[in-house]
Amino acid sequence: MNLILMGPPGAGKGTQAKRLEANHGIVQLSTGDMLRAEVASGSELGRQAKKVMETGGLVSDELIIAMLSACIERDDCRNGFILDGFPRTSRQAEALDRMLKEKGMKIDHVIELTVDDGAIVRRITGRYTCTKCGTGYHDEFQKPAKAGVCDKCGGREFTRRADDNAETVRARLKAYHDQTAPVIAHYRKKGVMESVDGMAAIDDVTLALNAAVSL
Numbered sequence: 001m002n003l004i005l006m007g008p009p010g011a012g013k014g015t016q017a018k019r020l021e022a023n024h025g026i027v028q029l030s031t032g033d034m035l036r037a038e039v040a041s042g043s044e045l046g047r048q049a050k051k052v053m054e055t056g057g058l059v060s061d062e063l064i065i066a067m068l069s070a071c072i073e074r075d076d077c078r079n080g081f082i083l084d085g086f087p088r089t090s091r092q093a094e095a096l097d098r099m100l101k102e103k104g105m106k107i108d109h110v111i112e113l114t115v116d117d118g119a120i121v122r123r124i125t126g127r128y129t130c131t132k133c134g135t136g137y138h139d140e141f142q143k144p145a146k147a148g149v150c151d152k153c154g155g156r157e158f159t160r161r162a163d164d165n166a167e168t169v170r171a172r173l174k175a176y177h178d179q180t181a182p183v184i185a186h187y188r189k190k191g192v193m194e195s196v197d198g199m200a201a202i203d204d205v206t207l208a209l210n211a212a213v214s215l
């Protein structure tokens, strides 16, 4: 089963993709995570991406399409994948259509997590992850059971993303409305777009997503 998870920054794509990964044995492919790994490694791609990500803009379609194209054929994606943060522009969506056709693959569900713009800054500024295992948390909405200790791995070090600040969020939200809204229209026109209320509590969103992909 191959899925596309869409939604604005902070909608809960990463949180839900990790749960879908665990529940359905499919692999999360997050272009944001891949780019952050490139930045951390200090590669040429990482150096280019860093400047763009800091301002909340979008990295060039060519780089992103090349990066993702290699992933969907990976061995561990045999049971399926969840695209998280891709496609984000009309060009990326068209490139994905071509890629899938060439490889004889298809997308089973495109699901948009809808979240009010007003909730986004709070979601983003409260976000942090465990440095060791990558589990996501939130200052208010998803605290670890024991303060300062990761539920999953016991780690005590946490990371906040450099671009998770109020100024950059506004630019990212604008990029979403200007450049990613047409992608939603692209899938709506094909009649494959589904919507899940991303304002609901995290566990309720998971239930709604599980129901949507089991149909």
Ligand code: ADP
Binding pocket: 007, 008, 009, 010, 011, 012, 013, 014, 015, 016, 123, 124, 126, 127, 128, 136, 137, 138, 139, 141, 142, 198, 199, 200, 201, 202, 205
């Ligand atoms: P995205 O990948 O779409 O940018 P995340 O999954 O990282 O979003 O979620 C952003 C932040 O909001 C995280 O700190 C996460 O714990 C929290 N969060 C995710 N889903 C919800 C929800 N339904 N209600 C409240 N907070 C949420």
Ligand code: ADP
Binding pocket: 008, 009, 010, 013, 031, 032, 033, 035, 052, 053, 056, 057, 058, 059, 060, 064, 084, 085, 086, 087, 088, 092, 172
């Ligand atoms: P979000 O929490 O905003 O959904 P992501 O982790 O998906 O964040 O992306 C972080 C940043 O990485 C984006 O603001 C953008 O600069 C870059 N990026 C990620 N995916 C893409 C993509 N498909 N196309 C262009 N830029 C991307």
Ligand code: ZN
Binding pocket: 130, 131, 132, 133, 134, 135, 150, 151, 152, 153, 154, 155
């Ligand atoms: Zn951890």
